[in-house]
Amino acid sequence: SAVISQKPSRDICQRGTSLTIQCQVDSQVTMMFWYRQQPGQSLTLIATANQGSEATYESGFVIDKFPISRPNLTFSTLTVSNMSPEDSSIYLCSVVVTGGRTEAFFGQGTRLTVV
Amino acid sequence: AQKVTQAQTEISVVEKEDVTLDCVYETRDTTYYLFWYKQPPSGELVFLIRRNSFDEQNEISGRYSWNFQKSTSSFNFTITASQVVDSAVYFCALSGRRVSYDKVIFGPGTSLSVIP
Numbered sequence: 454s455a456v457i458s459q460k461p462s463r464d465i466c467q468r469g470t471s472l473t474i475q476c477q478v479d480s481q482v483t484m485m486f487w488y489r490q491q492p493g494q495s496l497t498l499i500a501t502a503n504q505g506s507e508a509t510y511e512s513g514f515v516i517d518k519f520p521i522s523r524p525n526l527t528f529s530t531l532t533v534s535n536m537s538p539e540d541s542s543i544y545l546c547s548v549v550v551t552g553g554r555t556e557a558f559f560g561q562g563t564r565l566t567v568v
Numbered sequence: 569a570q571k572v573t574q575a576q577t578e579i580s581v582v583e584k585e586d587v588t589l590d591c592v593y594e595t596r597d598t599t600y601y602l603f604w605y606k607q608p609p610s611g612e613l614v615f616l617i618r619r620n621s622f623d624e625q626n627e628i629s630g631r632y633s634w635n636f637q638k639s640t641s642s643f644n645f646t647i648t649a650s651q652v653v654d655s656a657v658y659f660c661a662l663s664g665r666r667v668s669y670d671k672v673i674f675g676p677g678t679s680l681s682v683i684p
Contacts, residue, residue, distance in 0.1 A: 495675060
């Protein structure tokens with residue numbers, strides 16, 4: 454299994470500013486995933502973060518807006534840059550642990566409100 | 569393209585009723601994985617099940633059961649004798665070779681309300 458700690462759990466930010474969200478896993482994982490969940494919506498994958506390489510972004514998401522760091526196998530950050538009210542969402546990091554019972558684990562999420 | 573459809577946006581049932589949540593998926597992969605997650609009002613995502621495409625056996629876990637029908641590309645989820653604590657949004661999800669087996673694509677979710 455994996456325990457994911459995500460910080461901050463929530464924040465209220467001014468438009469035009471940036472927020473960096475941290476994700477710490479209690480075991481080494483190859484890939485970490487960042488998702489966005491807009492109010493009342495499903496989860497949408499933002500990007501996949503591999504250690505030692507550039508993150509791979511999904512259609513509709515760009516590095517300038519959502520820069521990601523992955524300095525080691527247990528940690529990643531997602532920055533939401535130049536925020537606008539449309540960025541108000543829950544942001545979640547996720548890892549997949551393979552083994553006897555493969556499953557995807559999610560952090561508790563960061564609830565972001567942009568005013 | 570890979571896609572997950574959950575046609576039921578919202579369902580309300582009275583406590584102790586059985587309820588089935590539908591999930592239909594699209595994929596061209598021959599090997600893929602299907603998931604169900606629960607998201608209670610508190611917001612955290614709770615993993616319920618992961619099923620690979622080669623295993624069509626239905627699974628039962630307590631009051632939960634899953635019916636995987638490859639012929640109809642469906643992976644439905646039934647809660648027997650529902651309880652108020654089952655009230656949550658339930659997501660069906662898919663991963664497969666074309667996007668990577670570790671990247672999970674989510675359906676739109678079904679909001680279940682269990683009324684006392």
